Amino acid sequence: MGNMLRDLSGKFSAATRALRPSEVREILALTENRKVLSLAGGLPGPEVFPKEDLARIASRVVEELGDSALQYSPTLGVMPFREAVADFVRSKGVKVLSDDRVAVTTGSQEAIYLLAMTLINPKDAIIVESPTYLAALNVFRYYGAEFVSVPLDENGMKTELLEDKIKEAKSKGLNVKLVYTVATCHNPTGVIMPDDRRKELLEVASKYDLLVIEDDPYSFFVFDEVPFTPLKTIDSEGRVIYLGTFSKILAPGLRLGYMVADRQITRMVELAKQMVDLHSSTLSQYIALYALKEGVVERTIQKARVVYREKRDIMVESLEKYMPEGSHWFKPRGGLFAFIYLPDGVDTSDMLPMAIERGVAYVPGRSFFSDGSGVNAMRINFSYLPPDKLREGIRLIAETAKDYMKSKGK
Numbered sequence: 001m002g003n004m005l006r007d008l009s010g011k012f013s014a015a016t017r018a019l020r021p022s023e024v025r026e027i028l029a030l031t032e033n034r035k036v037l038s039l040a041g042g043l044p045g046p047e048v049f050p051k052e053d054l055a056r057i058a059s060r061v062v063e064e065l066g067d068s069a070l071q072y073s074p075t076l077g078v079m080p081f082r083e084a085v086a087d088f089v090r091s092k093g094v095k096v097l098s099d100d101r102v103a104v105t106t107g108s109q110e111a112i113y114l115l116a117m118t119l120i121n122p123k124d125a126i127i128v129e130s131p132t133y134l135a136a137l138n139v140f141r142y143y144g145a146e147f148v149s150v151p152l153d154e155n156g157m158k159t160e161l162l163e164d165k166i167k168e169a170k171s172k173g174l175n176v177k178l179v180y181t182v183a184t185c186h187n188p189t190g191v192i193m194p195d196d197r198r199k200e201l202l203e204v205a206s207k208y209d210l211l212v213i214e215d216d217p218y219s220f221f222v223f224d225e226v227p228f229t230p231l232k233t234i235d236s237e238g239r240v241i242y243l244g245t246f247s248k249i250l251a252p253g254l255r256l257g258y259m260v261a262d263r264q265i266t267r268m269v270e271l272a273k274q275m276v277d278l279h280s281s282t283l284s285q286y287i288a289l290y291a292l293k294e295g296v297v298e299r300t301i302q303k304a305r306v307v308y309r310e311k312r313d314i315m316v317e318s319l320e321k322y323m324p325e326g327s328h329w330f331k332p333r334g335g336l337f338a339f340i341y342l343p344d345g346v347d348t349s350d351m352l353p354m355a356i357e358r359g360v361a362y363v364p365g366r367s368f369f370s371d372g373s374g375v376n377a378m379r380i381n382f383s384y385l386p387p388d389k390l391r392e393g394i395r396l397i398a399e400t401a402k403d404y405m406k407s408k409g410k
């Protein structure tokens, strides 16, 4: 056995050696076999899944369409599904331009990955909200991107800062290439960008010739009457790449997302996707196609909006009741998350083991910033747990925070 390899670390590529585990996934692993109330994940509430409908549809798809549904299929998706997705996004007010094409992806996560693969050179700069979706940050980072962080407030990205930020990045020799934004029901804060900022964002994008990735998993779950127009709809220059997903409106286990973008982009995405996974699950695409046609998706959206809104309200009420003085948060207008700032001096990464010990988990805020800020912040999810557990989870976080502050003499 003398030749046994003991340490393979020297074998991995430099880019892969730089990979860091996603903090969320690590936490989920940690909480898996314990009685921990997890407010950490981004899981839809299981009570929302249309299980009976999907069982019926899945069996019908295999029995009646098995020869196609179980077969390999085109890289950008099966045509009837791509058409149904185009109709679906149009019905939600998303403008599809004549040069646009739909690309079906294995969740939005793959769409983000394929866009990074096809668009990013090392040292290209990406404009992001600060904080932003951590799974996108990780992908862009892997491809060597630099970040231009633009702070946000209760109306999303502060677009009035954009131009100065771009000029500053350019003066450092960076090639500012695109904006990545979750403009509607932002992850992690739940805020919605109003149209005046959206227009300003697109004007700046036009002036500096930037592409814009509009990542939109949540516009179906707006709880308060906040008017907004998709960036894709305001844009007339074909620079917005619109991403959607069936993860939050049907089931994440299907792994189905979609991109609506100029065909020059979907063409490159097609070439990249051929290398990555040939195509997304044919079976999932047919299941989602029938779920769309039979109104199952629409019914799931309606149900989820009611359920999540109620949970949002319970969460806000519990935050107000339990959180230590000096905490603040954005009231989420939609989506599945809230972002909480605890009083200065609290380090939420440092506090996490105490919280898990007490029986509750959250995601420390730092992961959502490209620059290490957010030390005293945390993201909590309100869609997954039933109401009483949600209330209890927030109470436990608040107690942990108070103990933590006491132990630090605050």
Ligand SMILES: *Cc1c(COP(=O)(O)O)cnc(C)c1O
Residues within 6 Å of the ligand: 042, 106, 107, 108, 109, 110, 133, 182, 187, 215, 217, 244, 245, 246, 247, 248, 252, 256, 257
């Ligand atoms: C949940 C989520 C997604 C969806 O990921 P999938 O790969 O489609 O499951 C994409 N972007 C954001 C901001 C999300 O919160």
